[in-house]
Amino acid sequence: MKKYSIYPFVLLLLSAVGCSKLKETPYSSIYTDNFYKTASDAEAALVSAYSPLADLGSGPALTLCGDFSADQVYPRPVVGRNTLTLFNYDPNYTTQKSYSRLFESPQQIWISCYSGIENANWVILKVPSTTMDAGRKGQILAEAYFLRAFYHWFLTKNFNQVVVKTAPSTDLSVAFVGKSPAADVYKQVYSDLDKAIAGLPDYSTTIVKGRPSKQVAQALYAKAALYNGDWATALAMAQAVLGSGKYSLMANVLDVYDVSKKDAARAENMWAFESDRTTPGRSGQIMGLYGPKNSDGPAYGKQTFGSIFAYPGFFASFGATDKRRQLLDTQYVNNSGQVVIQKNITPITPNGVLVKKYMDPNSIGGASACNIPILRLADVYLIAAEAEARQNGATATAYGYINTVRARAGLAVLTAGLGKDAFVDSVLQERSWELFGEGDRWYDLTRTNTYMQVIPAAVNDVYPARAPAAKHRYFPIPQDEINANPKLTQNDGWQ
Missing domain, CATH: 1.25.40.390 (Serine Threonine Protein Phosphatase 5, Tetratricopeptide repeat)
Structure with a gap:
């Protein structure tokens, strides 16, 4: 290699x-x-x-x-x-x-x-x-x-x-x-x-x-x-x-992921991997991985495989009024117009919950126009909330930042009176709900060094046990690179 x-x-x-x-x-x-x-x-x-x-x-x-x-x-x-x-x-x-x-x-x-x-x-x-x-x-x-x-x-x-x-x-x-x-x-x-x-x-x-x-x-x-x-x-x-004032949150959080509105969504989706269905653009696999198996859900795309699902426990963590919960589903309408309960597709992955952030009903085969967010304005609000709280405590300013995101999601405002640590925990939870499926959560857990406490509880009937160790906070440097560069040393725990 x-x-x-x-x-x-x-x-x-x-x-x-x-x-x-x-x-x-x-x-x-x-x-x-x-x-x-x-x-x-x-x-x-x-x-x-x-x-x-x-x-x-x-x-x-x-x-x-x-x-x-x-x-x-x-x-x-x-x-x-x-x-x-x-x-x-x-x-x-x-x-x-x-x-x-x-x-x-x-x-x-x-x-x-x-x-x-x-x-x-x-x-x-x-x-x-x-x-x-x-x-x-x-x-x-x-x-x-x-x-x-x-x-x-x-x-x-x-x-x-x-x-x-x-x-x-x-x-x-x-x-x-x-x-x-x-x-x-x-x-x-x-x-x-x-x-x-x-x-x-x-x-x-x-x-x-x-x-x-x-x-x-x-x-x-x-x-x-x-x-x-x-x-x-x-x-x-x-x-x-x-x-x-150059960027703004979309009024409806669901519109951020509506492929037909992705031009308008750039007002919030500040920088993304831009995916195109046709050449000379580049497309990605993400739509096909998240859609139902055998391309059976036309709303998800023309070629999908049922390869990634949400944990039932994560789905259950959303409040009933949280609009972001609508970006997850336990059923879909198949190509014949029938409602399919996701749990009935076992034994591939029992009790899986579908993620609906990456859907393109007009995909060309597996080539979709689904952008992958890298930096979103909602993320910036939550960065501001966390940084303000960590520096100055749970101030009214910090509450204002997190509540802007919560209000757009359809949630009640976070009530004042939390201590600094409890407020930061609330921000991290809000980040989990807001940014799921966008490659963000693992790094929140590793930067706060809480992954060994959180991950063992994130299990299901497909993965009944998960046991990260201290060395897993960071990935090992590829051995091929260690072999190629005599000045490069391996990360702790991976030698």
Whole structure:
């Protein structure tokens, strides 16, 4: 599996050295010397920095690595898909090395993020000398800084101490780098986001879909700071987003996931993996995984497999008036117009609850237009609520933030009088209800170090026992990468 190495360019460089008598030009020289001459070169290079995000979303490791590990949804118990849920994976990711399972594994996160970082680094190095419009040049660089920040943050929340790469690997002397402490990773994320914020435009409907605005960079800053325990920064950045007035919650939470309204939903769904049914866009597997088996529910999509369901206990946790409960269901209407009770499809997965966040009745086979949210305005409200409470206690301001989200969901306001810890617990619960199925919950449990208390209770008749250990707080670095990089060391507990 060396072809998936973090440093594929090393093999190219070694090949060039081995064939030096033939006077071949190394690939890296072709790439850097004969490219980045024109504006179109710069735009193409930026697209290459976004491309690994599409690999994460189409798999979709973007959400499933976290979601399969957490307490909201679970996979159909097939080999390679249940290892995260049962916590029986290893640094080789042995059962996930088939093509299809790799795209759902932490190994794919490592591969995609470092590919994105490498491509962003080339943009940051070379675009400044490209002949093109100065304004657009500045925005391209800002997008590259944003992407490099996102990829580093996504890596550290999955693997903790990771390699910080801020320059392209032009030769072997800079190819191999050791891990940095998480504090240094966040320092780099902050630095890159400062540059991104300075160069990105405010949100408007004219921004190309899938591209970040200034407020998206601030939202990522707020979330990264929350994960870093930097409450003041998290609060300040969240307030900058909310105070800008550029984004707003949709009146009906169900509309956020209505594929026919996804253009309007960008007012709340600030940044997402943008999925398209037809080429040249990219589509993902997520609709097919969440829909009923054998494409039997036409509302879900034309090609679905019944591969992911919600735990009954999670479904039961919603209040009766919570509109978000309508994004889960225990039955569906099949292709013959009959109501099918989900529990009757045993023995595939007894008592499964269907998730309705990713539905596209007009899909083209398995290709859907279902976007996968990465940063939503509702998330920013809850970041602000948590950061305010952790810094200043359960203030009226903190209640205002959480109650904005609760009111939209159809819930009564959270009554004042909670202590700081109880209020934070309420925010974390609200995050679970609001953001389920979006790859968020596992990281809330790991950043608060509560996963070993919460996960053992998240069981059902498919997975009657789940026992995470301390080492599972972070995924092991793929062994292939350890083997390829002599300066890279394995995470604690996985040696």
